[in-house]
């Protein structure tokens with residue numbers, strides 16, 4: 162007879178098998194729990210209508226591919242229509258989706274007056290939106306003392322107001338149906354301080370505050386999920402596209418990517434979190450993941466530690482070295 166004791170033994174054996182051990186990495190405990198015991202994105206996200214902003218590169222592009230494989234119908238948005246069409250073609254090649262299952266909807270997050278029409282167009286096309294993933298955004302690589310206030314304004318306009326504006330126009334369709342998910346890609350910099358990214362960190366902290374408050378306002382809609390995703394460093398074009406001291410000045414050296422989490426791993430964990438209704442997701446390789454916990458539980462120690470590491474990062478940046486790859490080691494000149 163199969164007893165409760167057998168079940169327990171089998172569960173623990175399964176949980177600590179090689180495959181599961183691979184899963185026990187890179188995320189906070191709630192998300193890890195979901196990845197071991199929860200629903201799979203393939204079962205939960207199939208045929209859902211998912212709108213991804215920032216779908217033309219990096220995390221958003223990978224979201225499009227993995228969602229397409231799950232069978233989700235997609236609305237792909239960013240400014241560069243040609244890149245969105247490329248992503249759409251790749252989605253069709255890699256999945257069983259049909260041409261009509263993917264809507265390319267070019268959109269500039271800064272053009273807030275266009276957002277109502279964009280949301281209407283998405284709803285008219287598919288009838289509704291199940292999941293909005295607020296992913297589009299830009300980062301920063303510059304010291305506060307050298308950075309123009311225009312850069313701070315641009316970061317807030319894009320990362321904060323652009324995201325809030327899209328949310329404002331999508332949420333009414335969800336409250337009307339009584340269901341939906343709004344998932345916002347924040348950052349580790351939405352929870353902890355990050356040198357060279359004062360404006361970026363401020364914008365992501367603002368998003369955390371906004372969505373944590375909105376979630377509480379929406380408690381009368383138990384089937385509406387408000388979720389924030391806080392990734393650490395992930396491979397993408399984010400440094401290449403970052404703001405610097407002046408609005409149109411490009412980043413000097415976008416830097417190495419090897420030490421960062423693979424985009425596919427980050428996105429897989431995000432989809433597990435969405436499939437299981439996880440409200441805040443921490444996704445990062447060590448030692449970054451340790452920093453989230455330290456910041457929560459031993460803030461004074463975390464501030465001491467991050468100041469030490471941050472000082473090296475600032476020194477390396479000042480001398481023109483790759484500040485991204487050199488959080489933990491002194492950079493060598495190439």
Ligand SMILES: NC(=O)c1ccc[n+]([C@@H]2O[C@H](COP(=O)([O-])OP(=O)(O)OC[C@H]3O[C@@H](n4cnc5c(N)ncnc54)[C@H](OP(=O)(O)O)[C@@H]3O)[C@@H](O)[C@H]2O)c1
Pocket residue numbers: 214215216217218219220221238239240241242244268269270271295296297298299300319346347348349391392393394395396397398399400402
């Ligand atoms: N990579 C990381 O290490 C990391 C870590 C934590 C959080 N994040 C967050 O992840 C999100 C995605 O970034 P990523 O790493 O994938 O960087 P990325 O490769 O540079 O992608 C950024 C996306 O945002 C879009 N975008 C930029 N400005 C826009 C605008 N004005 N209107 C509409 N779309 C705009 C870009 O498309 P167009 O240029 O075509 O408009 C692009 O698709 C961002 O919110 C970022 O803050 C990234």
